[in-house]
Amino acid sequence: MINRRLVLLLLAAVVGSTSAISPISTVAATKRSSPPTSPWGVEKVARGGGGGDVGSRFGSTLDVIISKLFPAGFCWQLASMLTKSDASSAKFALTTGAGEAAGVLGGHVLYSLIKGGYDKSVLESALLLATGTLCSGSSWQPVVNTLQSMDLPFYAVFAGTWIFCTFAFNFGLRIARNIYSESMDAVEEPTWANGKSDFHLSMTIGGATAFFVGTDSAYRSSENFLLNIVGINDKDSIVKACLLAGLSTSLGFGVAQALFNVLFPAGKCWID
Numbered sequence: 001m002i003n004r005r006l007v008l009l010l011l012a013a014v015v016g017s018t019s020a021i022s023p024i025s026t027v028a029a030t031k032r033s034s035p036p037t038s039p040w041g042v043e044k045v046a047r048g049g050g051g052g053d054v055g056s057r058f059g060s061t062l063d064v065i066i067s068k069l070f071p072a073g074f075c076w077q078l079a080s081m082l083t084k085s086d087a088s089s090a091k092f093a094l095t096t097g098a099g100e101a102a103g104v105l106g107g108h109v110l111y112s113l114i115k116g117g118y119d120k121s122v123l124e125s126a127l128l129l130a131t132g133t134l135c136s137g138s139s140w141q142p143v144v145n146t147l148q149s150m151d152l153p154f155y156a157v158f159a160g161t162w163i164f165c166t167f168a169f170n171f172g173l174r175i176a177r178n179i180y181s182e183s184m185d186a187v188e189e190p191t192w193a194n195g196k197s198d199f200h201l202s203m204t205i206g207g208a209t210a211f212f213v214g215t216d217s218a219y220r221s222s223e224n225f226l227l228n229i230v231g232i233n234d235k236d237s238i239v240k241a242c243l244l245a246g247l248s249t250s251l252g253f254g255v256a257q258a259l260f261n262v263l264f265p266a267g268k269c270w271i272d
Contacts, residue, residue, distance in 0.1 A: 053266060054261055054262060057257075057260075057269060057271055057272070058258070058261055061253075061254065061257045061258070061261060061271065063111070064253070064257075064271075065250045065253060065254055066107075066111060067107045067108050067110075067111035067112075068104045068107050068108055068111075069208055069246075069249045069250045069253045070107070070246040070247070070249065070250045071103035071106065071107030072100045072103045072104050072107070072208070072246075072249050073100075073208070073212060073245040073246040073247070073248055073249030073250065074103060074242045074243065074245055075099045075100055075102055075103030075106075075242075076096050076097075076099050076100035076103070076137055076140070076212075076249075077215075077232075077241055077244075077245030077246075078099060078238070079095050079096045079098065079099025079100070080092070080095075080096045080099070080141075081238050081241065081242075083095045083096070087141060087145070088145055092141060093138045093139070093140075093141050094138050096137060096138070096141060097133075097134050097135070097136075097137035097138025097140075098134060098137075098138075099137070100133050100137030101130040101131070101133045101134040101137060102130070103133075104126070104129050104130050104133045105126045105127065105130040108122065108125065108126040108129060109122055120186070121185065121186035124180065124184040124185070124186035124187055125187070127176070127184070128173065128176045128177070128187050129173075131172045131176035131180075132169045132170070132171075132172035132173035132205070133169065133205075134172060135169060135171055136165045136168040136169035136205060136206075138168075139164060139168040140161065140165060140209055140212065143160065143161050143164045144157060144161055144213060144216070147160045147161065148219055153220065153223055154213075154219065154223035154225075155223065157213055158210050158213050159210070161206075161210050162206040162207060162209065163206065164206075165205065165206045165209035165210075166202045166203050166205065166206030167202070169202045169205045169206065170198060170199050170202035173198050173201070173202065174190060174198060177190045177194070177198075197270035198270070200260065200269070200270040201271075203256065203260075204256040204257045204260065206256070207252040207253055207255060207256030207257075208248075208249040208250075208252035208253040208256070209252065210252055211248045211249065211251050211252025211253075211255070212245065212248045212252065213226075214226025214229070214231065214248055215230050215231060215241075215244060215245055215248050216231075216232070217231035217233055226248065229247070229248075229251070230244045230247050230251070231244070232244050232245065257271070
């Protein structure tokens with residue numbers, strides 16, 4: 001009798017343990033959600049585990065300058081010197097905007113190839129950025145022409161260009177998100193959260209376009225505080241002019257982004 005009871009108890013224990021385990025083994029694996037993406041359309045990966053600390057932000061800022069901001073200014077200037085169109089024409093505006101967009105797209109892809117991290121998402125994020133750049137780059141000359149025709153002080157032209165090109169870049173970026181997110185995995189669809197970070201990014205791009213105004217050495221040169229740094233003269237070679245243009249956009253973005261890097265709390269800056 002005792003042995004029979006022991007056997008029954010052992011069987012009950014085995015059945016009970018099996019029933020306790022089986023629900024766990026039959027639960028389907030949770031589907032991995034898409035990683036959060038930055039306004040650049042790439043995964044937000046903390047550099048060195050920094051999680052948005054000031055040091056990691058400046059490292060990312062340097063990456064952006066090398067891969068995108070310098071090529072943007074360089075290629076805008078190159079396109080402006082190669083085109084035969086008048087600077088007041090729509091063709092000139094579109095040609096230079098396309099040149100700048102090509103610089104961003106090519107620079108982003110080439111930098112990724114050099115670092116050994118190229119995949120399909122790199123091209124997709126490059127297209128996102130290039131679309132925003134096409135809008136701001138094509139807007140730059142008409143905006144500057146309009147403001148200078150009003151005989152405004154250099155600082156007013158500088159500030160006006162910053163403001164207008166901020167909205168132009170953001171417009172292109174948001175349109176691109178609406179279109180590309182349907183077919184590109186690396187481009188996050190428009191949300192309230194990435195809308196804020198996109199605009200913060202656009203503000204730093206606006207800074208780059210404002211500093212680019214400093215390359216015009218003919219307009220109110222006595223007020224141009226950037227003249228001796230990035231001013232382009234008619235006698236400058238194409239290479240020198242393009243290098244100065246790239247330097248101006250790099251400086252403008254770098255100054256604007258440095259303020260963001262220092263002022264924004266960890267995890268709140270678009271570049272985190």
